[in-house]
Amino acid sequence: MKFDIVVIGGGLVGASLLSALKNSGLRLALIEARSPVPLPEDESWDARVYAISPGSVAFLQAAGVWQRMDAARVTPVHEMRVHGDDNAARIDFSAYESGVPELAYIIENRQLQHAVWAELAQAENVQLFCPAQYVSLDWHESHVELTLSDGTVLQTALLVGADGVNSRVREQAGIGASRHSYGQTGVVANFEVERPHHHIAYQWFRRDGILALLPLPGKRVSMVWSAHTAFANELLDLPAEMLSDRVARAAGHELGEMQLVTPPAGFPLNFVEVKSLIKPRLALMGDAAHGIHPLAGQGVNLGLRDARELATLVQRFGEMGDCGEFTLLRCYERNRREDILAMGWVTDRLQKLFGSEDAAILRIRNLGLGITNQLPLLKNRLMRHALS
Numbered sequence: 001m002k003f004d005i006v007v008i009g010g011g012l013v014g015a016s017l018l019s020a021l022k023n024s025g026l027r028l029a030l031i032e033a034r035s036p037v038p039l040p041e042d043e044s045w046d047a048r049v050y051a052i053s054p055g056s057v058a059f060l061q062a063a064g065v066w067q068r069m070d071a072a073r074v075t076p077v078h079e080m081r082v083h084g085d086d087n088a089a090r091i092d093f094s095a096y097e098s099g100v101p102e103l104a105y106i107i108e109n110r111q112l113q114h115a116v117w118a119e120l121a122q123a124e125n126v127q128l129f130c131p132a133q134y135v136s137l138d139w140h141e142s143h144v145e146l147t148l149s150d151g152t153v154l155q156t157a158l159l160v161g162a163d164g165v166n167s168r169v170r171e172q173a174g175i176g177a178s179r180h181s182y183g184q185t186g187v188v189a190n191f192e193v194e195r196p197h198h199h200i201a202y203q204w205f206r207r208d209g210i211l212a213l214l215p216l217p218g219k220r221v222s223m224v225w226s227a228h229t230a231f232a233n234e235l236l237d238l239p240a241e242m243l244s245d246r247v248a249r250a251a252g253h254e255l256g257e258m259q260l261v262t263p264p265a266g267f268p269l270n271f272v273e274v275k276s277l278i279k280p281r282l283a284l285m286g287d288a289a290h291g292i293h294p295l296a297g298q299g300v301n302l303g304l305r306d307a308r309e310l311a312t313l314v315q316r317f318g319e320m321g322d323c324g325e326f327t328l329l330r331c332y333e334r335n336r337r338e339d340i341l342a343m344g345w346v347t348d349r350l351q352k353l354f355g356s357e358d359a360a361i362l363r364i365r366n367l368g369l370g371i372t373n374q375l376p377l378l379k380n381r382l383m384r385h386a387l388s
């Protein structure tokens with residue numbers, strides 16, 4: 001079977017790339033190891049949520065995905081309040097000040113996954129291999145040949161590795177990656193809260209980690225508490241009432257009392273920087289191409305910007321001939337490098353700054369938050385990047 005593009009990994013990033021290309025006339029395929037998870041019959045909520053930027057929403061809209069989302073489960077964010085750990089330092093961002101309708105939209109992972117896969121299932125030029133695993137990849141001058149575990153052989157002009165932070169495609173392509181563990185776990189859970197959140201996303205840089213409460217519909221919020229793994233495990237082991245109380249206290253009772261509504265789950269946090277995004281006939285995207293700390297809520301957004309860039313280049317040049325043309329891939333790498341490096345650098349430095357116990361650094365970081373809050377130009381620059 002011959003294809004123009006085969007994507008390995010049908011997470012949000014890989015599946016969105018194909019959604020964006022579904023009317024392109026290209027022959028496309030997706031190989032995903034896991035079966036799609038159906039939406040639950042009940043009204044339960046996914047504890048894994050994302051803050052999706054307006055730029056990502058525009059991309060998902062053009063790909064036909066955003067329209068499929070249940071509007072009742074999408075929460076716009078009007079404001080962000082970021083607190084230091086001295087009860088005084090604070091930086092605020094508002095949609096009004098930034099001149100945009102919303103700063104971000106909070107959505108559940110499984111709702112968005114479902115929407116993107118529903119869109120793909122209707123696309124005539126996308127063949128889905130799912131659940132499926134490849135057993136070998138062989139590079140040739142004009143194509144890459146993949147053999148699946150059931151013996152099916154696929155040939156593709158361009159292979160896209162979107163198989164997540166532990167990408168096997170990246171490893172088999174011989175693309176090196178420097179990687180370190182933050183020694184932290186992101187603990188996620190949803191809560192009912194006593195007071196309305198008014199569509200504000202809260203974040204506290206605390207000595208025991210970084211706590212974020214993101215607004216969900218009604219009086220509900222989603223928590224991400226990035227903390228050292230030993231402390232995170234303590235949180236994960238707490239009975240529901242004690243965890244709720246602990247989170248409410250850590251949030252200074254900003255939203256009053258809290259009540260756990262989904263069991264907590266933990267995700268290990270790693271930093272990954274790859275040596276290259278491409279090799280002949282291969283492009284990496286999403287977490288396969290960069291792993292960043294979730295403190296800025298930008299991982300998926302960064303990956304969707306990879307998908308947007310590759311889709312644009314393929315539509316502009318690939319449809320005329322060869323999607324795996326090396327100059328096209330070099331363009332992709334050149335256009336994506338700066339954004340990826342900048343986001344990796346900023347999130348890594350912020351994590352180190354706020355992870356430090358040094359007394360001088362403690363003072364400087366709180367001062368920094370306060371000063372930045374007084375500098376509209378700097379705030380606007382930070383915001384413009386987060387909105388893209």
Ligand SMILES: Cc1cc2nc3c(=O)[nH]c(=O)nc-3n(C[C@H](O)[C@H](O)[C@H](O)COP(=O)(O)OP(=O)(O)OC[C@H]3O[C@@H](n4cnc5c(N)ncnc54)[C@H](O)[C@@H]3O)c2cc1C
Pocket residue numbers: 008009010011012013014031032033034049050051052132133134162163164165168186187188224267268285286287288294296297298299300301302303
């Ligand atoms: C606690 C936490 C909170 C976060 N919050 C946010 C947020 O608010 N906003 C945001 O933008 N980002 C956030 N992120 C980051 C975000 O989760 C990731 O950046 C995003 O999920 C990456 O998507 P992806 O499609 O690249 O990879 P993945 O979601 O990892 O998908 C990879 C896919 O590849 C498949 N696969 C793997 N190996 C193979 C194989 N050999 N063959 C076939 N298929 C394979 C997997 O089954 C999977 O479906 C957060 C991360 C964490 C840990």
